[in-house]
Structures are given as C-alpha cells and as structure tokens.
Amino acid sequence: MEPITVYPARMIRTMEPALPTAEAVAVRGDKIIEVGSLESMRPWLDAHPHTIDERFRDHVIMPGFIDPHLHPSMAAVLLPMHFTTALEWHLPWQDVPATRGHNEFLDRLKEIDLDMGDPDEPMFTWGHHPIWHGEVDRRTLNGISANRPIIVWHRGFHTLVVNDAAIAWMGMDEADGERHPQVNMAEGRFFETGLSLAYRYFNPYILESKRFEGGLERLAEVVHFGGHTTIGDMAAGMFNLDMEWDALVKVLERDDTPFRVQMIPPGNALGGGQKDGDRLVQRTVGLRERNTHRLRFYDHVKLFADGGFYAGLMQLGPPGAIDGSHGEWMTPPETFEQVARAYWNAGFKIHVHCTGDMGVELALDTLEKLQWERPRFNHRFTIEHFGVSTPEQVRRMADLGALASVNIYYVHELGHAYWQNKLGHERASQMSRLGTLARHNVTTALHTDFTMAPALPLNSAWVAATRISEAGHVMGPEERLTLDQALRAITIDAAYILGLEHEIGSIRGGKTADFTILEQDPYEVGAENLREIPIWGTVFEGRPHPIKRP
Amino acid sequence: MIPVTVIGGYLGAGKTTMINSLLAGDHGLRLAVLVNDFGAINIDARLIAAHDGDTISLSNGCVCCTIADALGEALDKVLAMAVPPDHIVIEASGVANPAKIAMYGRGWPGLCLDGVIVLADGDNIQAQAADKFVGHTVQLQLAAADILLLNKTDLLTGAQNQSVMTWLAAEASDSRVIPTSFGAIPFTILLGAGGLPQTIHAEPHATYQTVVFRTPRALDRERLLARIASWPRGVLRAKGLVRLGDDPVHAHVLQLVGCRHELSLGPAWREEVPATQLVLIGIEGQIDSDCLRASLLSACI
Numbered sequence: 001m002e003p004i005t006v007y008p009a010r011m012i013r014t015m016e017p018a019l020p021t022a023e024a025v026a027v028r029g030d031k032i033i034e035v036g037s038l039e040s041m042r043p044w045l046d047a048h049p050h051t052i053d054e055r056f057r058d059h060v061i062m063p064g065f066i067d068p069h070l071h072p073s074m075a076a077v078l079l080p081m082h083f084t085t086a087l088e089w090h091l092p093w094q095d096v097p098a099t100r101g102h103n104e105f106l107d108r109l110k111e112i113d114l115d116m117g118d119p120d121e122p123m124f125t126w127g128h129h130p131i132w133h134g135e136v137d138r139r140t141l142n143g144i145s146a147n148r149p150i151i152v153w154h155r156g157f158h159t160l161v162v163n164d165a166a167i168a169w170m171g172m173d174e175a176d177g178e179r180h181p182q183v184n185m186a187e188g189r190f191f192e193t194g195l196s197l198a199y200r201y202f203n204p205y206i207l208e209s210k211r212f213e214g215g216l217e218r219l220a221e222v223v224h225f226g227g228h229t230t231i232g233d234m235a236a237g238m239f240n241l242d243m244e245w246d247a248l249v250k251v252l253e254r255d256d257t258p259f260r261v262q263m264i265p266p267g268n269a270l271g272g273g274q275k276d277g278d279r280l281v282q283r284t285v286g287l288r289e290r291n292t293h294r295l296r297f298y299d300h301v302k303l304f305a306d307g308g309f310y311a312g313l314m315q316l317g318p319p320g321a322i323d324g325s326h327g328e329w330m331t332p333p334e335t336f337e338q339v340a341r342a343y344w345n346a347g348f349k350i351h352v353h354c355t356g357d358m359g360v361e362l363a364l365d366t367l368e369k370l371q372w373e374r375p376r377f378n379h380r381f382t383i384e385h386f387g388v389s390t391p392e393q394v395r396r397m398a399d400l401g402a403l404a405s406v407n408i409y410y411v412h413e414l415g416h417a418y419w420q421n422k423l424g425h426e427r428a429s430q431m432s433r434l435g436t437l438a439r440h441n442v443t444t445a446l447h448t449d450f451t452m453a454p455a456l457p458l459n460s461a462w463v464a465a466t467r468i469s470e471a472g473h474v475m476g477p478e479e480r481l482t483l484d485q486a487l488r489a490i491t492i493d494a495a496y497i498l499g500l501e502h503e504i505g506s507i508r509g510g511k512t513a514d515f516t517i518l519e520q521d522p523y524e525v526g527a528e529n530l531r532e533i534p535i536w537g538t539v540f541e542g543r544p545h546p547i548k549r550p
Numbered sequence: 551m552i553p554v555t556v557i558g559g560y561l562g563a564g565k566t567t568m569i570n571s572l573l574a575g576d577h578g579l580r581l582a583v584l585v586n587d588f589g590a591i592n593i594d595a596r597l598i599a600a601h602d603g604d605t606i607s608l609s610n611g612c613v614c615c616t617i618a619d620a621l622g623e624a625l626d627k628v629l630a631m632a633v634p635p636d637h638i639v640i641e642a643s644g645v646a647n648p649a650k651i652a653m654y655g656r657g658w659p660g661l662c663l664d665g666v667i668v669l670a671d672g673d674n675i676q677a678q679a680a681d682k683f684v685g686h687t688v689q690l691q692l693a694a695a696d697i698l699l700l701n702k703t704d705l706l707t708g709a710q711n712q713s714v715m716t717w718l719a720a721e722a723s724d725s726r727v728i729p730t731s732f733g734a735i736p737f738t739i740l741l742g743a744g745g746l747p748q749t750i751h752a753e754p755h756a757t758y759q760t761v762v763f764r765t766p767r768a769l770d771r772e773r774l775l776a777r778i779a780s781w782p783r784g785v786l787r788a789k790g791l792v793r794l795g796d797d798p799v800h801a802h803v804l805q806l807v808g809c810r811h812e813l814s815l816g817p818a819w820r821e822e823v824p825a826t827q828l829v830l831i832g833i834e835g836q837i838d839s840d841c842l843r844a845s846l847l848s849a850c851i
C-alpha cells in the first residue's frame with residue numbers, strides 16, 4: 001500500500017460544520033485518510049508508513065472548487081479569440097484590461113492587430129458591446145486594417161461586424177449579403193438569422209479540429225487557474241457530441257489534467273422537437289458507456305425553459321420589460337412537461353435552464369405536477385441560472401424540494417444595465433436572489449456558465465457576498481450570502497448539485513483528496529477581498545498541481 | 551432560386567398531418583421538407599427509398615430532413631443534393647416565430663420566400679393565445695401568417711366557427727383566413743405551384759376557384775399595385791408575368807401569397823411577344839372572376 005502523505009497547513013477550511021478548521025490532512029493515494037492535527041491523526045501514522053509534506057505549511061487548504069455549470073465546448077471556440085470586453089478578465093496567459101469607450105475600443109483593436117504576427121491571420125475578437133463601446137461598422141474596421149480579416153463579435157453573441165478583408169477571406173458573395181434582410185452589407189453587420197449566414201463561412205475555421213483542441217487546451221488552463229477540481233459540462237454535445245467527445249477525451253483525459261468533468265447532456269434537441277420520452281431516456285442512459293476516468297455521464301440531464309439572459313430573451317412575468325420586449329421559449333411547455341416526465345419517471349436528476357420568472361414558473365408548475373403523479377424524495381431537480389425570480393417562487397422551490405444553481409455574475413455585469421434599460425431597479429437589484437434562497441434553506445451552488453462569466457469561483461463568491469455591480473453600486477444587499485454560505489456554494493453545496501457530495505466538496509476522511517490551495521484565508525480577508533486571494537494551485541486526487549506562472 | 555414555404559403554428563395545430571400529406575401527395579413536385587423531428591412523421595414504408603440518419607428519401611422524389619438546431623446547415627445539405635428540389639418546406643418549431651424562419655427564405659443564398667402558412671387549432675387557439683406561458687408566442691405566430699389555416703373546424707359548431715373566425719380576423723388582421731379540417735387544403739394554395747386553371751374542390755368547408763387573366767396590353771405599375779391592394783381577402787394566391795408600361799424590355803413577376811404580394815424584375819422578353827398572363831386562386835363565393843378581371847383591365851394603359 002502507498003505511504004500516507006500528511007500536509008500540515010497554516011489553516012484548513014474543511015467546509016464540514018462538524019470540524020470546520022484543521023491543521024493537517026492525511027492523504028493516501030487519491031483519498032483523504034483523516035483531517036485534524038498531527039497529534040489527532042497519530043494512530044493512523046503510527047500504524048502505517050507516512051511522510052510529512054511541508055509544502056503547504058504557509059498555505060490555506062480548502063476543498064477543491066466546483067463549478068457545476070460551464071461550457072467547455074463554447075469556451076474552446078471562444079478562447080482562441082481576442083477579448084475586448086468592457087469588464088476585465090483574468091486569464092491564465094493574460095490579464096485583459098477593461099476596455100471602455102469608443103476610442104479605447106478602437107485602440108484595443110489596433111493593439112491586437114500589431115501584436116499578431118502573421119498579417120493574414122483573421123482577427124476574431126469577442127466582447128464588443130454598444131453600451132460601452134459605441135457602434136462599429138465595416139468602415140471603422142477597414143480603418144484598423146485593410147488587409148487583415150477582422151471579425152468583431154458581440155459580448156452576448158447577437159451581432160457580428162466584419163471588414164472588407166474579412167468578407168474577401170470568407171469568400172462570400174456581396175450580393176448574398178445585400179439580399180439578406182438581417183445582414184447590413186454596407187455596415188458589414190450580421191444579426192439574428194443573418195448570423196447563420198456568417199457562421200456558414202466561419203464554422204469550418206473556428207470548429208476545425210486543431211483549433212478546437214487548442215481551445216480546449218486553453219479551457220483546461222482556465223479551469224485549473226480558477227482553482228477548480230470538478231466542473232459540470234451543462235449541455236454536453238452542444239455543437240456535435242461525437243466531435244466534442246473525441247476532442248474532450250483527447251485533450252482532457254490525460255494524466256496531468258487536474259480536474260474531472262461531469263457531462264450533463266441536453267435531454268432533447270433545442271426548439272423542443274423530440275417528444276418520444278422513452279427513446280430520449282434510452283439514448284441518454286446509453287451515453288454512460290462512453291465514461292472514462294475524468295469524463296463521466298451520470299443520471300443527470302439538462303432541459304431548457306426560456307431564452308438567454310445576456311441576450312435579454314428571458315420570459316418575464318408582470319410587469320414585463322421597460323422596453324416592451326418579450327422573451328422566447330426554448331422548448332414548448334407541453335413538450336417540456338412530456339420530456340421532463342420521462343426523465344423524472346426514469347429517476348433522473350433534472351437541471352432546468354430558467355432565466356426569467358416565467359421560465360422558473362414553468363419549471364415549478366411541471367415539478368409540482370410530477371410530484372403529484374409520482375412523488376420522489378431526494379430528486380435534486382435544479383433551477384439553473386435563476387436570473388429573475390419572485391420570493392414566492394423560492395418558497396415554492398423549498399416546498400417542492402428543488403435546488404438552485406445560480407449565475408451570480410448577472411448582478412455584477414448586468415445589474416446596472418438591466419436597472420436602466422430592462423427591469424428597473426427593484427427587479428434588477430434582486431436578480432439571482434441568493435439571500436432568499438438561503439433564508440428558505442434551498443441548497444444553492446454558484447456557477448459561471450463560462451464563457452458567460454469568468455470561471456473564477458472566488459470571484460463568483462465575491463459577487464454573491466457583496467453584490468457589487470460593475471458600476472459600483474451594491475445591488476439588493478438583502479440578497480447577499482454570508483461569506484460562509486458563498487464558500488459553501490462553490491464547494492460542498494456545488495457538489496450536492498452534481499450529486500457528488502459523498503465524494504467531493506469538503507475535507508473529511510474517506511473523501512477524494514481534491515484541494516484548492518490558497519495564499520490567504522478567505523475567512524480572514526473577508527467578503528470584500530475574496531476575489532483578490534492568490535491561488536497556489538490544486539491537489540487533484542491526491543496529486544499537487546501548482547498553477548504555472550508566466 | 552428555389553421557393554421556400556414556411557409552415558408554422560403552435561403544438562397540436564396540425565403541422566405534422568399537413569407535412570405527412572405533402573410528402574405523400576400527388577403534386578408532381580420534388581419537395582424537400584425540413585422538420586424538427588422524424589418522430590411524428592409517418593411515411594409509408596413502401597415509399598421510403600433510403601434513410602441515412604438525418605435524411606429520408608422517398609421514391610416519389612421528395613426528401614425529408616431533420617433540422618437538428620442548425621437550419622442553415624440543413625438548407626445547405628438540401629441545396630447540395632445531386633438534383634436539387636423544386637420547392638423547400640420548412641416546419642417551424644412549435645415555439646418559433648415563423649417570421650424569423652421566413653428570413654432564411656428571404657436571405658439564404660439560392661432560396662426565395664414563397665410564403666408563410668400558419669395553422670391554428672380551431673378548438674384551442676383562443677385559449678392558447680391567452681395562455682400565461684405561450685400567449686405572446688402564439689400571437690406572434692398568427693401575426694406572421696400570409697395565409698392562416700383555421701384547422702380542426704370539424705370539431706366546431708357553426709356558431710363557434712363563426713366566433714373564432716371573427717376573433718382571428720381581428721387578431722391577424724392582414725392574413726387570409728381559411729377554415730379547414732385535417733389540414734386538407736389544395737397543394738396549389740400551400741405551395742403556389744402547378745396552378746392550372748381549374749376549379750379545385752376541397753372538403754369540407756372551402757371551395758376554391760381559379761381565375762386566369764391574359765392581355766397583350768401593358769399595365770401601369772402604380773395602378774396595378776393599387777388594384778391588388780383593393781382585392782377581396784378571398785384571393786389567396788396570384789402568380790404570373792406582367793408586361794409593365796415602364797419597362798418594355800423585361801417581364802415582371804407578380805407573386806401574391808395571402809396578405810403579401812411583390813412585383814419583381816423577371817426575364818427579358820426577347821423573341822417572346824410581351825403579354826400579361828396571371829393565374830389567381832381564391833375562395834369561391836368570396837371572389838368574383840369578372841370583377842377581378844375588370845380590376846386588372848382597369849390597370850392597363
């Protein structure tokens with residue numbers, strides 16, 4: 001048997017209420033043997049060969065961080081692009097500064113152009129938003145470069161703008177663009193259904209396997225950089241399951257990958273075509289045959305209610321949106337119910353993408369019906385995102401046994417904008433209402449939906465505990481989590497959402513030895529400073545993985 | 551350019567029944583029908599020539615393909631077929647706005663929009679349009695229709711039928727509303743093709759009538775458009791070549807689908823003797839062939 005390794009630390013935050021702090025943790029192979037002090041674990045050490053590893057003597061050990069909802073494939077497409085966002089992004093290879101104002105945006109494009117070696121390589125940028133950057137068009141981009149194809153992608157993916165060189169590179173007939181009612185050729189702008197005309201030319205390039213695998217390599221760096229040891233791919237196979245799966249196995253199922261991925265497949269095609277429940281369940285169950293050590297399908301499935309939150313397509317109940325706009329449904333309610341019933345009766349744990357309060361309402365109406373037809377305990381029906389909701393819905397969630405996995409970054413990035421343009425202050429300040437969830441004892445995780453928010457769990461916990469918007473306001477102080485609640489939401493409570501709480505999420509004997517190693521103690525620095533805490537690296541299944549500094 | 555017809559409407563409106571009848575129908579067209587899911591499509595096994603995952607080929611020359619979240623890709627696949635289809639039909643999902651799907655007909659290379667047909671379940675449409683979840687979605691669907699088929703009218707009494715027709719006329723003020731059962735509607739109305747001058751009978755509610763108009767005289771563009779705008783709602787389709795006074799070189803193509811019409815530049819006349827030749831199809835009793843011909847004649851120069 002392998003010898004035991006003991007890691008003494010300045011502080012161990014176990015996230016176990018029965019023993020919240022400790023001084024040392026003993027690990028054998030991939031499992032924790034005991035957490036406590038060198039004295040308390042003496043019987044183990046006397047009985048078995050062991051070594052004392054002092055490397056974390058000045059560090060703080062926490063359970064490995066968990067983000068139960070992000071999108072590796074989406075990230076693989078986006079991470080090879082250049083970020084031009086209005087908010088700063090910390091990436092392992094680069095600190096992207098906030099770009100504000102029209103001129104700053106253009107300067108940023110010029111800077112990227114200069115930094116790129118190959119003068120013909122297309123420049124894909126992501127992060128443009130008219131609120132912060134003003135409008136750009138084909139002529140503006142021609143001014144940046146006459147030769148390099150430039151593609152400016154909107155933060156929320158709803159428009160893209162290209163220059164002359166990009167149109168030439170795409171090989172697109174100008175006349176085709178001029179004919180399309182949702183392409184403005186003079187401005188080089190593609191929007192709504194016009195976007196698919198652009199994807200027709202881009203997809204072979206951005207989904208090309210070498211580039212996609214390169215993007216996944218970057219995603220792996222990002223995940224480690226944030227201090228994660230477990231993530232959930234909350235729509236596994238969003239482009240093409242076979243293509244994605246091959247790339248994921250190739251890039252992530254490696255000895256040096258310091259995290260695991262729970263694969264949660266969509267329960268049916270978007271748009272809600274399929275309704276044949278038994279066939280869908282069978283197909284989803286069959287995915288488990290693919291499982292490898294790090295990449296695993298379980299009995300979890302993802303369903304979709306209403307549209308995207310960044311795109312403003314959430315379904316709002318009264319009083320609706322300030323601008324009178326309406327959301328979209330991703331699945332017809334009847335189909336949603338039919339498909340949910342099939343998975344419910346097959347014992348699945350159902351995760352539902354809900355962004356607006358009407359989306360939540362649909363999910364809860366359905367859950368209530370299913371509970372009536374066939375009661376289940378410990379069913380882990382989870383509302384994902386939870387942008388706009390009502391307090392009564394939270395109470396109903398508690399009554400029905402539903403859980404929440406919340407994108408808290410909405411409050412930071414969109415809190416001010418949605419106050420001004422979409423929801424008004426009352427509802428915008430109560431987006432992602434974590435405080436109410438906590439008051440009703442609804443188990444809650446934080447997620448980033450990366451690339452919708454930076455994949456940095458301490459940053460998510462910081463927003464959850466402070467609710468500070470990018471404009472500097474505290475949005476809805478009553479909906480803040482306590483520091484402890486916020487940290488539970490990126491560790492043990494996130495493990496619960498993934499159904500893995502018996503294996504990961506806290507530090508206690510018998511669990512998997514997944515740790516995040518911090519340079520400071522979150523409980524000492526307090527909520528306001530959470531996002532500044534430097535991360536040394538992680539321990540994944542008993543093996544230390546320091547974050548490489550450039 | 552291959553014409554595209556979009557079939558929209560909420561769940562249960564009868565889209566699938568209509569698509570099944572299009573696939574098996576005796577219309578002489580090679581259709582490509584794009585659907586969200588094969589699940590409900592019911593094709594006689596004897597008609598299936600090949601089935602390769604996301605495409606079913608029929609022995610009558612039609613194909614049925616799944617959209618699988620990527621309509622553009624599905625259209626490109628159809629356009630790349632060895633023999634491209636004569637006409638493409640796209641089934642909009644139950645929560646889609648058909649007007650949005652129609653953008654593909656207007657903008658995708660190689661395609662042109664024929665029309666948007668929206669089906670409504672006569673028995674449930676009013677409840678659906680007031681539903682707390684999908685009410686607004688259903689209202690958008692109705693508003694997107696060039697031609698609105700009020701389906702399942704066999705389940706309604708005469709008075710119910712009348713009341714829902716009145717309600718729809720207000721809800722979808724521009725589109726032409728046709729009562730029907732089992733989606734039974736002539737292919738000429740659905741697809742606007744093969745419009746031969748005959749009276750077509752369709753059970754049980756509406757009977758259709760075809761009007762043919764020919765003249766060697768040139769028409770005045772403005773006057774023609776004004777006349778069309780004044781036609782009764784019973785005119786469902788019109789198609790043909792027009793000789794316009796302001797363009798002696800080219801024929802112009804008039805296409806009318808329900809509430810929408812357009813007059814676009816057609817081929818040059820060359821050796822052909824310039825003449826206007828139009829076929830109109832409408833609901834019998836709601837159109838008068840003499841009046842329509844007179845209306846067109848009055849647009850002549």
Ligand SMILES: [Zn+2]
Nearest residue numbers: 069071234449
């Ligand atoms: Zn997501």
